[in-house]
Amino acid sequence: MKDIDRLLDPNTTGFHRAWFPVALARDVTAEQPLGIDLLGTRVVAYRDPSGSAVVQTAWCxxxxxxLSRGEIxxxxxxxxxxxxxxxxxxxxxxxxxxDKIPPGARVFTFPSAEAWGLVWAFNGDAPLFHVPTIPGVTEQDLTIEVRKRGTRPLPPxxxxxxxxDFQxxxxxxxxxxxxxxxVSVSDYAIEYRIETDRYLQHGRITGTNVFAQHLRREGLDTYMLFAGAPIGRLSSRGFCVVGVQKVADKAADRHLAAARLDGxxxxxxxxxxxxxxxxxxxxxRVGALVRSDRHLARYFKYVATFPSGEVPA
Ligand code: FES
Ligand SMILES: [Fe+2]
Structure with a gap:
């Protein structure tokens, strides 16, 4: 696993070419720029007059x-x-x-998107794949709750x-x-499905930093998405989204959806x-793996060969 060791080396440069969650969508406004340490640099997020989220390099x-100390x-x-x-x-x-505007007076604008209550930025000039989704559902079908999950001293x-990691x-x-x-492995995702009469788990990893799944237990469908973003080489910030199917707009049903969401x-x-x-x-570290780790081992290989590159500046 030499390639994985390279990813764990603090002196390696670059990050995976993937969609990273930047901030809770509700924290990104048209009034106040938001500064975030991301991808070993700093970005600024705000909304343009049309309401679209903009994510740019923060260094003037x-x-x-x-720039996040400035104003809109x-x-x-x-x-x-x-x-x-x-x-x-x-x-x-x-x-x-x-003064005449010099040609180099630009900041990089990341490809950005808004989904699942989060603002996302892609590490690259153009996205290689679509913004992560949750298996078996669209955002419109769900009542969701999105939260910050804190930081970890690990890459996402x-x-x-x-x-x-089924073990x-x-x-x-x-x-x-x-x-x-x-498990089915494609260029930018890994997916699997476990289904019995009473249980369904449909999981999908998108990029190397998002795991989402549809779980059906005791007849109840629940949806979740866990997304991480690198702060620096070996640290990350996480978000989680949980959702249940929307119910008809009657007060009693709304209570039911709220109670399920709480659960x-x-x-x-x-x-x-x-x-x-x-x-x-x-x-x-990736150490002594056993047969039960076979899908995990496949994931590490996928991670080690996933496209990566310098953060555009
Ligand atoms: S440093 Fe930003 S305008 Fe001078
Ligand atoms: Fe876990």
Whole structure:
């Protein structure tokens, strides 16, 4: 697993070419720029006048001030230092002194998207694949709850491995999960499905930082998505989304959906509370694997060969 060791080396540069969650959508506004440490750099997120989320490099191309400390003026981000302004494409749109705008006066604008109550940015000039989804459902079908999950001293792909680590579901979480016979691996996703008369688990890893699943237990369909983003080389910030099917808009049914959602949130909180003490203290390495780890081993190979590259600047 030489390639995995390379990914764990703090001196390696670049990150996977994937969609990373930047912030809760409700925290990204048209009034106040939001600064976030992401991908070993800093980005600024805000909304343009049409309401679309914009994610840009936060370092001003003039002298390097943090644009997230500035203001949004007429839909453009204004640097706090000399008040240069940048538009949604990242081009410098205005220099108050009237100086000619130099050609290098641009900030990088990440491809961005809004889904599952989160704003996402793709690490690259153009997305290689679609924003992550939850198996078997569209966002419109669900009542969701989205939360911040805190930080971990690990790259996001280590946390994501939980989604395909069937051994830990039984040992650490005490779940009666079985192991799928096969998992299907494509360029940018890994998917599996375990189905019996009374149980369904349809899981999908998208990129190397998102695990989402549709679970049916005791006749109840629940949906969840766990997404992580690198802060630096070996640290990450997480978010989780849980959802249940929307019900007809009658007060009693809304109560039912809210109660079900509460139940799923409690279940997810329990899983995270069991994972955290282990994931936050381990010295991760791919060591002696056994047959039960075969899908996990396949995942590590997928991670090691997943496209990666420098963060555009
Ligand atoms: S450092 Fe941003 S305008 Fe000068
Ligand atoms: Fe877990």
């Amino acid at each position: 191309p003039h002298l390097g001030a943090d 003026i007429e839909g453009q981000i204004r640097c706090p230092y000399h008040h240069w302004r940048f538009d949604q494409s990242g081009a410098c749109a205005h220099i108050p002194t009237g 792909w280590v946390g994501t491995s939980n989604g395909i 830990h579901l039984r040992a650490l979480h005490g779940l009666s999960a079985s192991t799928p016979k096969t 799923v949130c409690g279940f997810v909180e329990r899983l995270l509370a069991e994972d955290d003490p282990v994931l936050n203290t381990m010295r991760f």
